[in-house]
Amino acid sequence: MDSNSPPVFDGENYQMWAVKMKAYMKGADLWEVIEEDYEVTPLGGLTDLEFLKQKFLVEFEGSLTHTEVPLILVSGQTRISSAMATVPASILILGSLFLPETPNSIIQRTGDVCHAELVLRRVWGTPDVGDEPSDLVRAGSEIKTDYADNPFVKMLQRKYRPQLVMALAIPFFQQVTGINMIAFYAPILFRTIGFSESASLRSVVVTGIVGMASMFVSMLVVDRLGPKTLFLVGGIQMLVSQVMVGIIMIAELRGQGYAYVVLVLICVYVAGFGWSWGPLGWLVPSEIFPLEIRSAAQSVTVAVSFVFTFVVAQSFLAMLCRSEAGIFFFYGGWVVVMTAAMQMFLPETKNVPMEKVAGVWEHHWFWKRFVRANDEKA
Known part of the structure; x- marks a missing residue:
């Protein structure tokens, strides 16, 4: 079979064939006609490219007439599942409003070590934060070094x-x-x-x-x-x-x-x-x-x-x-x-x-x- 020809459904393993057909249609810039539910219009009066796309759509829809279409090919259900992703995304956005400033950012912007230590204690869940506040101060002081203007350059050191x-x-x-x-x-x-x-x-x-x-x-x-x-x-x-x-x-x-x-x-x-x-x-x-x-x-x-x-x-x-x-x-x-x-x-x-x-x-x-x-x- 020509490598450029569409995969042929042999009557078995329909789901795998559907995945292959979708990949083929995407490669041929034809998947949009299925995904967007294009209306099939008469073939006359179209350009060569439009003719091929409409012909392909007619044949593809005909091949699915007596076959169950899997979830991946049903655009309406795909849109619903995609819209459901907005739920966790909304939770993340709302949660970000309650995130405290990082201790490192507090020290670098305000120099308030006490505030930074309080945030550390709350985040770590313990009153003992060890030498972390002093290490943050030390790291903040290194911002004044030659490499501090570009920490990505500093990261390249051996x-x-x-x-x-x-x-x-x-x-x-x-x-x-x-x-x-x-x-x-x-x-x-x-x-x-x-x-x-x-x-x-x-x-x-x-x-x-x-x-x-x-x-x-x-x-x-x-x-x-x-x-x-x-x-x-x-x-x-x-x-x-x-x-x-x-x-x-x-x-x-x-x-x-x-x-x-x-x-x-x-x-x-x-x-x-x-x-x-x-x-x-x-x-x-x-x-x-x-x-x-x-x-x-x-x-x-x-x-x-x-x-x-x-x-x-x-x-x-x-x-x-x-x-x-x-x-x-x-x-x-x-x-x-x-x-x-x-x-x-x-x-x-x-x-x-x-x-x-x-x-x-x-x-x-x-x-x-x-x-x-x-x-x-x-």
């Missing part, structure tokens, strides 16, 4: 190399766990393996609840177990579940029994992400950066995360059309890489006060050569 690498690696790894594959296309996955449309949507709700609950578990145990342990446990969970789902998809096992097995595996995967890379992908960077570069480094982390979120979202459909079940093994391979990288290159910060975290790099088997070499030169 002694900050470990933190810079983590600022780039952690958000990248977080996006290639494959979580967006589940978040965006779980309904189609569940339909493909045998669930009805309503059961597929209920399954998505179940996985969402599992993900939220696992994040609360992470909040409760991260200080006792440490980030590296959670990265290891979560990585193993995600790898095993992705490989098993991939095997089921390759074997083309169908039916309610296998559908429930896949649902359980997806829940295991979501739980693994929920108490490891989900929250820790943001928590760990906020801990490991020294105060003098923390704002700049955090902005790098956020920027990298959004860039690769865009890349994954844009490339997923094409990858799914080409590799189908192989995409689970692709992201599983990345889970192996990121789990090993965190165990080898991320120092343990369990029971280490935030103001002392910068010192753990000096004792790390790999990063100490950067930190100590810089101290010796100084």
